[in-house]
Amino acid sequence: MTSQLKDKPQKTTRPTLHTGNFIAGRWVEGEGPTTRRLLNPANITEQVAAVREASLEQVDEACTTAAAAFPGWRATPAPDRARFLFRFRELIEKHFEDIAQLIVRENGKLLSEARGDLRRGLDVVEFACGISTLLMGKTLPEIARNVDSHVALEPVGVVAGIPPFNFPAMIPLWMMPIAVACGNCFILKPAEKAPLTGSRLVELFAEAGLPEGVVGVIQGGKEVSEKLITHPQVQAISFVGSSAVAEAVYSLGTKHGKRVQALGGAKNHLIVLPDADLPRSVPALIGATFGCAGQRCLAGSVLTAVGDKAQQDAVVSAFLDGAKALKLGDGLDESATLCPVLSTEQKQRILAGIERGVQEGAKLLLDGRNATAPSHPHGCFVGATVFDDVQPDMFIAREEIFGPVVSVLRAKDLDEAITLANAGRYGNSVSLFTKSGAAAKEFRMRIQAGMLGLNLGVPAPMAFFSFGGWKNSFYGDLNAHGPDAVAFYTKKKVVTERWFGAEAPKEGWV
Numbered sequence: 258m259t260s261q262l263k264d265k266p267q268k269t270t271r272p273t274l275h276t277g278n279f280i281a282g283r284w285v286e287g288e289g290p291t292t293r294r295l296l297n298p299a300n301i302t303e304q305v306a307a308v309r310e311a312s313l314e315q316v317d318e319a320c321t322t323a324a325a326a327f328p329g330w331r332a333t334p335a336p337d338r339a340r341f342l343f344r345f346r347e348l349i350e351k352h353f354e355d356i357a358q359l360i361v362r363e364n365g366k367l368l369s370e371a372r373g374d375l376r377r378g379l380d381v382v383e384f385a386c387g388i389s390t391l392l393m394g395k396t397l398p399e400i401a402r403n404v405d406s407h408v409a410l411e412p413v414g415v416v417a418g419i420p421p422f423n424f425p426a427m428i429p430l431w432m433m434p435i436a437v438a439c440g441n442c443f444i445l446k447p448a449e450k451a452p453l454t455g456s457r458l459v460e461l462f463a464e465a466g467l468p469e470g471v472v473g474v475i476q477g478g479k480e481v482s483e484k485l486i487t488h489p490q491v492q493a494i495s496f497v498g499s500s501a502v503a504e505a506v507y508s509l510g511t512k513h514g515k516r517v518q519a520l521g522g523a524k525n526h527l528i529v530l531p532d533a534d535l536p537r538s539v540p541a542l543i544g545a546t547f548g549c550a551g552q553r554c555l556a557g558s559v560l561t562a563v564g565d566k567a568q569q570d571a572v573v574s575a576f577l578d579g580a581k582a583l584k585l586g587d588g589l590d591e592s593a594t595l596c597p598v599l600s601t602e603q604k605q606r607i608l609a610g611i612e613r614g615v616q617e618g619a620k621l622l623l624d625g626r627n628a629t630a631p632s633h634p635h636g637c638f639v640g641a642t643v644f645d646d647v648q649p650d651m652f653i654a655r656e657e658i659f660g661p662v663v664s665v666l667r668a669k670d671l672d673e674a675i676t677l678a679n680a681g682r683y684g685n686s687v688s689l690f691t692k693s694g695a696a697a698k699e700f701r702m703r704i705q706a707g708m709l710g711l712n713l714g715v716p717a718p719m720a721f722f723s724f725g726g727w728k729n730s731f732y733g734d735l736n737a738h739g740p741d742a743v744a745f746y747t748k749k750k751v752v753t754e755r756w757f758g759a760e761a762p763k764e765g766w767v
């Protein structure tokens with residue numbers, strides 16, 4: 258995920274904290290009714306920032322400014338637009354380490370994970386640098402005698418981006434670079450739970466020289482989002498978050514005639530067959546389940562051990578050993594291997610999920626509820642938690658907990674494991690661990706999910722592929738980044754043309 262070459266430590270300065278709104282090329286304080294305090298997840302006695310949300314009038318102003326900037330930006334040739342992307346890319350590289358530290362401060366994840374978060378977002382910026390090639394339409398000369406046809410991709414107008422808290426750099430960067438490269442104006446409404454990094458990225462994009470109004474930032478939560486989604490000047494909405502909100506955003510947006518892509522939550526299964534290379538698979542399983550404290554839409558949260566009882570036990574025991582070895586700590590502590598969760602609210606939600614598993618009768622093999630990081634007594638820590646004897650209809654087997662909590666299911670064979678994975682309402686990702694090509698083929702053919710992994714736990718498609726799930730993990734038609742994003746941020750125009758006087762002679766041109 259992270260490039261050894263590029264991610265070597267840089268000298269860092271204290272990161273800029275952008276808490277305002279970026280409207281018409283200026284940072285302005287919010288004028289809305291709510292101010293949210295952001296606390297350091299590793300130490301809630303430390304306030305990182307306070308962010309006052311935008312007023313609805315400010316949302317309106319941002320949309321109007323973006324709409325006013327659109328004709329000029331749309332008329333800017335694609336190769337010229339790409340140059341802003343190249344400059345943006347250089348600015349992110351220049352400030353890479355500062356931004357990674359900012360991600361740790363507001364989200365709590367480990368610094369290595371924060372670097373990965375930014376690096377994966379940067380991949381999308383690099384993809385968008387190739388916009389001239391990506392926007393090439395198709396042509397067919399002579400669709401009829403002396404008639405040519407070609408299709409052109411044109412920007413849709415003003416696009417709003419509404420990301421979640423868990424990837425403060427990557428997810429805004431799934432949206433903004435491609436939307437802008439395609440010729441759209443873009444307004445980011447960062448997650449109110451982690452708004453600083455996205456705001457900083459918009460600042461850098463503007464610093465790359467973008468004309469006023471091409472990018473904007475609006476701070477806020479549900480009310481501000483809804484104002485953006487229904488605003489007459491906004492043509493498309495890119496949303497990533499929980500399924501309940503994704504569904505609501507999709508429904509509200511489409512009702513108002515908007516184009517919407519809404520990526521939702523997940524309950525991802527990791528299936529381990531008896532022939533898997535266990536020593537080499539366990540680090541991948543641990544990374545997938547406990548990386549970012551399980552706060553990833555591609556986090557594995559169900560571990561399905563396949564085989565007879567002894568084979569299942571071998572998987573569970575190796576996994577448990579890996580989980581027990583994790584060390585909780587501040588994201589900036591290089592020896593830590595399990596980061597805090599975002600906030601006290603998230604911690605309470607996760608603890609309630611664990612409690613539900615206990616109530617339903619699952620067996621707690623590893624209980625992280627009282628785990629602490631001694632050097633950080635005021636951190637939002639939840640230790641690695643593993644349930645065994647989980648039944649498929651239990652809450653902890655079906656629903657997203659979004660924390661370092663794993664439910665073990667047991668299956669006698671691959672057929673049963675696939676049936677269990679397909680039974681859920683989500684369809685984001687599923688991974689299989691095996692040495693068998695035949696099992697892999699059956700898995701590929703039968704699994705009902707958008708992103709599959711073979712012998713790796715986090716099968717995140719790279720920027721040049723598209724990213725998205727099935728079922729309740731996705732609402733819409735076109736996925737995030739890659740070719741789908743170019744299609745999402747553009748409209749097709751088919752031109753059919755005939756030029757009188759240029760007719761080919763009956764015997765042909767040659």
Ligand code: NAD
Pocket residue numbers: 419420421422423424446447448449450477478479482483497498499500502503505506520521522523553554657659685725726730
């Ligand atoms: P969330 O749904 O609470 O919030 C996401 C965004 O929606 C935020 O910007 C928030 O301000 C906004 N919002 C909240 N309520 C809204 C409403 N009623 N109408 C419009 N906008 C509203 O999600 P979260 O807690 O920030 O993030 C975690 C969730 O995101 C998890 O469910 C996770 O699986 C999901 N996620 C999915 C993907 C994916 O690719 N499918 C990626 C990352 C995270």
